[in-house]
Amino acid sequence: MKRGGDKFTIPGKYLLFILTIVAVALMVITLTTSLFSGIANTIAGFVVVPFQRGITTAGTWLISEADKLETIERLQSENDELQARVDQLTEENMQLTQDKYELNTLRQLYELDAQYESYEKVGAHVIAKDSGNWFYSFIIDKGLDDGLAIDMNIIAGGGLVGRITSIGPDWAKVTTIIADNFSVSGMVLSTSDNLIVTGNLESYENGVISFSKLQDSADVVVIGDKVVTSNISDKYLPEILIGYITTIESDSNNLTKSGTLTPAVDFEHLDEVLVITTLKQTVEE
Known part of the structure; x- marks a missing residue:
């Protein structure tokens, strides 16, 4: 190496050594990254993926149960309305039956009255x-x-x-x-x-x-x-x-x-x- 007006140069053997170190470092980094990536993927395969699947299953179940509950509430409401209508119709039918019975009784009495009109x-x-x-x-x-x-x-x-x-x-x-x-x-x-x-x-x-x-x-x-x-x-x-x-x-x-x-x-x-x-x-x- 020379100082002054001469340009700075690195001897070839040092440059080769440096490049070799850099290459080895890059290889180590690459291998390390791949290793950690593999380990991470393995851990994800055993832990994260099943957990995600559980979350998905639980979510699906909760949605299904919520839909069922909503359906049950709707059916219960409809059933209450239908029962109220049935009760109303039953009461109306009973009243009509009673009215018919009373009408028949009055008709019979009217006919009997006419039969013995004297x-x-x-x-x-x-x-x-x-x-x-x-x-x-x-x-x-x-x-x-x-x-x-x-x-x-x-x-x-x-x-x-x-x-x-x-x-x-x-x-x-x-x-x-x-x-x-x-x-x-x-x-x-x-x-x-x-x-x-x-x-x-x-x-x-x-x-x-x-x-x-x-x-x-x-x-x-x-x-x-x-x-x-x-x-x-x-x-x-x-x-x-x-x-x-x-x-x-x-x-x-x-x-x-x-x-x-x-x-x-x-x-x-x-x-x-x-x-x-x-x-x-x-x-x-």
Whole structure:
């Protein structure tokens, strides 16, 4: 190496040595970088990637559960709305059924009123009845203050229900023709043959009540004939329908017949009745 005006130069052997050192350093750096990169990739393969997969799976699950929860809430809301609508429709249907029943009852009473138009009548509601499945006696919401009296005849549905047996200012008790040992003088409408109709709750379990003392020597009375109240009845107005003959048999004396009849009134469902305000005694007078 020379100083002064001469140029600075590096001997060739030193330059070669320096370049060799630089090359080796670059090789070490490259190898080190590759090694750390491989180690990092390996660590990522075992740790980071599974962790990422877990995060992705968890996120997907959370989104799915959130969607399910939203769907459940929506379905629950829709179900509540549908249930409210069903309840409303059920209530409306029940009301329509009740209205139809009341309309049919009123229509039957109207037809019955027209059938016995010669008698004055008052409508009444049944407000209580004795225990049991059938209305063998019951209380109505009309009484002395409404001009009613004991022995006034009660009709409903298809015909005779019974008569008033006790009364108060605003109520009256009705005993029906199906009550045990409650008798009515009847008559076969087609033949005018007389008989006695007797109530029997045990028989009415089969939908019938008994009749006896039918005088039918000509054997003209048949099953299905109408039985009405007779003119000789002391409590009942004449020709009010009682029921229809269902069975007939000859008595042991061979002079009279007995059997059963189906009442014209449904004694299991009585809500409204008509009270005939004309008494049999008044008619006779």
